[in-house]
Amino acid sequence: MAPRAPQDFRTFLHAIRATGDLFAIGDPVDWDQELAGIGRLSCERNGPSFLFHNIKDYSPQWRIATNPIATWRRMAVAFGLAPDVPVRRLYETYAARESAPIPPVVVKGGPCKEVVIPGHQVNLFDLPVPMVHEGDGGRYIGTWDLVVSKDAKSNWVNWGMYRFMVHNERLMTGFPRPTSHLGKMLLDGYVPEGRPMPIAIAMGCDPLSHLAAAATFRIGGNEADLAGGLRQSPVELVKCETSDLYVPATAEVVIEAEVYPDRVNQEGPYGEYPGYRSGEMGNAICARVTAITHRSDPIWTLDTTGFMDSSATTTSITGAIAIQRRLEANGVPVKAVYVPPEGGVHLAIVSVRRGGAEVAQKIVNVLTVRRALISKVIVVDEDVDVFNIPAVLHAFATKCHPARGLHVVSYEGRANTLTPAYTQAERVTRTGASVALDATWPPEWPADATPVRATLDSMYSPEVQRKVHDRWRSLGLH
Amino acid sequence: MTQEYETFARDRSRLVSGREVVLTLRDLAPGRRKYRGINVRAVVSSPARPGEALLWIRSVVGNREAQPCSVRIVEELPDAFQATPYSDFFEAMARAERG
Numbered sequence: 163m164a165p166r167a168p169q170d171f172r173t174f175l176h177a178i179r180a181t182g183d184l185f186a187i188g189d190p191v192d193w194d195q196e197l198a199g200i201g202r203l204s205c206e207r208n209g210p211s212f213l214f215h216n217i218k219d220y221s222p223q224w225r226i227a228t229n230p231i232a233t234w235r236r237m238a239v240a241f242g243l244a245p246d247v248p249v250r251r252l253y254e255t256y257a258a259r260e261s262a263p264i265p266p267v268v269v270k271g272g273p274c275k276e277v278v279i280p281g282h283q284v285n286l287f288d289l290p291v292p293m294v295h296e297g298d299g300g301r302y303i304g305t306w307d308l309v310v311s312k313d314a315k316s317n318w319v320n321w322g323m324y325r326f327m328v329h330n331e332r333l334m335t336g337f338p339r340p341t342s343h344l345g346k347m348l349l350d351g352y353v354p355e356g357r358p359m360p361i362a363i364a365m366g367c368d369p370l371s372h373l374a375a376a377a378t379f380r381i382g383g384n385e386a387d388l389a390g391g392l393r394q395s396p397v398e399l400v401k402c403e404t405s406d407l408y409v410p411a412t413a414e415v416v417i418e419a420e421v422y423p424d425r426v427n428q429e430g431p432y433g434e435y436p437g438y439r440s441g442e443m444g445n446a447i448c449a450r451v452t453a454i455t456h457r458s459d460p461i462w463t464l465d466t467t468g469f470m471d472s473s474a475t476t477t478s479i480t481g482a483i484a485i486q487r488r489l490e491a492n493g494v495p496v497k498a499v500y501v502p503p504e505g506g507v508h509l510a511i512v513s514v515r516r517g518g519a520e521v522a523q524k525i526v527n528v529l530t531v532r533r534a535l536i537s538k539v540i541v542v543d544e545d546v547d548v549f550n551i552p553a554v555l556h557a558f559a560t561k562c563h564p565a566r567g568l569h570v571v572s573y574e575g576r577a578n579t580l581t582p583a584y585t586q587a588e589r590v591t592r593t594g595a596s597v598a599l600d601a602t603w604p605p606e607w608p609a610d611a612t613p614v615r616a617t618l619d620s621m622y623s624p625e626v627q628r629k630v631h632d633r634w635r636s637l638g639l640h
Numbered sequence: 641m642t643q644e645y646e647t648f649a650r651d652r653s654r655l656v657s658g659r660e661v662v663l664t665l666r667d668l669a670p671g672r673r674k675y676r677g678i679n680v681r682a683v684v685s686s687p688a689r690p691g692e693a694l695l696w697i698r699s700v701v702g703n704r705e706a707q708p709c710s711v712r713i714v715e716e717l718p719d720a721f722q723a724t725p726y727s728d729f730f731e732a733m734a735r736a737e738r739g
Contacts, residue, residue: 345726
């Protein structure tokens with residue numbers, strides 16, 4: 163029987179401890195920067211997750227786990243696979259399971275209800291919310307969360323991963339972008355009617371539910387179904403205390419709140435997934451907590467946001483598959499897509515069966531229609547393996563014409579305000595641009611005049627290639 | 641111990657103009673409530689005046705100035721500003737300042 167994806171966060175922690183990808187720390191650690199700093203270094207060194215048992219100012223009842231699936235190894239374990247499977251296999255697994263969604267089931271109770279704190283007793287400072295980076299606008303709750311919201315006019319339920327910051331005992335500010343699904347629900351359905359929008363922030367669910375929340379998913383699609391497909395079993399949901407929203411029953415902590423339709427507060431700045439703190443302040447939402455529920459011995463979850471955090475791997479997979487599906491739906495002859503985690507979710511590599519200027523321009527047009535999170539797309543011919551970064555760099559450096567190979571689309575109102583290259587003025591108006599860097603041969607070039615790659619597999623006869631490989635093996639080389 | 645706060649400014653000159661301004665402060669007192677936010681009407685002084693709480697000004701990307709100012713809180717304001725979601729927070733503060 164195939165190994166099963168961990169169905170809750172604790173099972174996942176056991177699994178990554180068994181593979182050597184989780185370290186426990188029993189010594190006291192300060193929630194104010196020190197704890198997150200350890201996680202940050204781990205991201206930058208492709209290191210392990212940490213489970214902190216002794217957090218300054220807080221009782222041992224609380225623990226904090228960092229960067230659940232910030233490495234491919236831990237991502238593989240989350241899928242129930244061996245930790246050393248190739249990235250390509252993870253992509254294939256996600257694509258296959260994404261195509262077979264499983265709706266959630268509702269249960270009457272769950273571990274997330276072991277402690278129930280009504281709104282009038284809520285104090286967000288009772289939660290060990292870390293200060294992630296020196297100079298952030300405040301302490302961030304939503305670094306590795308699952309935020310549930312519901313469309314005001316339909317049954318569409320959105321799961322997203324959005325950042326939220328503690329303002330005071332009961333108030334939070336948040337930055338689900340206005341172009342996000344939550345932002346769209348709020349602005350289209352609740353603000354015009356002056357109604358507060360209920361949300362629920364679930365922390366410490368099974369990692370594939372968080373992956374589904376972080377996924378680039380279609381408008382109207384329910385990520386809970388996607389999560390069921392990824393887990394290969396339905397997510398068990400339980401009703402919130404103060405709204406008709408449902409959250410994963412095995413969550414460690416659930417914060418229920420209402421987003422104001424008519425109030426704002428300071429939010430940010432925050433060191434974000436592109437690897438910078440870009441100053442995208444003054445563009446947020448404000449929410450009042452209506453209840454908190456949690457396990458009796460809860461584990462807080464933290465992604466130490468920045469270069470190579472968990473969103474680097476999650477968006478690498480979910481973003482790439484979403485891009486591939488969208489390009490296919492728009493008639494682009496796409497073969498494969500890779501979003502390298504080192505690109506801070508700003509770079510995609512697309513291989514195509516037929517290249518050229520027209521295809522490159524179409525790719526960048528299609529990928530920026532509604533919102534534009536990716537700003538650079540390298541387009542390569544199908545003989546370039548998108549997962550082989552040296553090969554991609556070689557193609558880009560040599561085949562992309564410095565003038566004719568750049569295909570730009572500019573836009574206003576849908577740019578990624580976290581893109582470090584933009585000015586503060588561009589952030590405010592969400593003005594930006596994306597470019598396709600065409601590293602394909604122009605299809606109009608005759609084959610007998612198209613340069614031939616000087617590699618063993620391209621510039622040597624099959625007979626010589628065979629002899630070389632035989633010789634190579636005989637020398638004991640791999 | 642002198643009380644310390646920090647604030648984030650898009651336009652520093654507005655803060656240190658010597659007149660009453662509306663701003664959000666983060667309380668830097670150690671402990672569980674560190675970084676708690678309060679919205680206030682206050683007067684900021686640069687350089688810092690003896691006897692007043694210290695105020696560290698940070699830029700919109702979080703860089704802290706080398707020297708603190710000081711702040712005298714005139715009144716505490718409601719814990720949120722009237723404006724539609726995604727409105728510019730600094731403009732919402734400026735509106736509150738104008739009354």
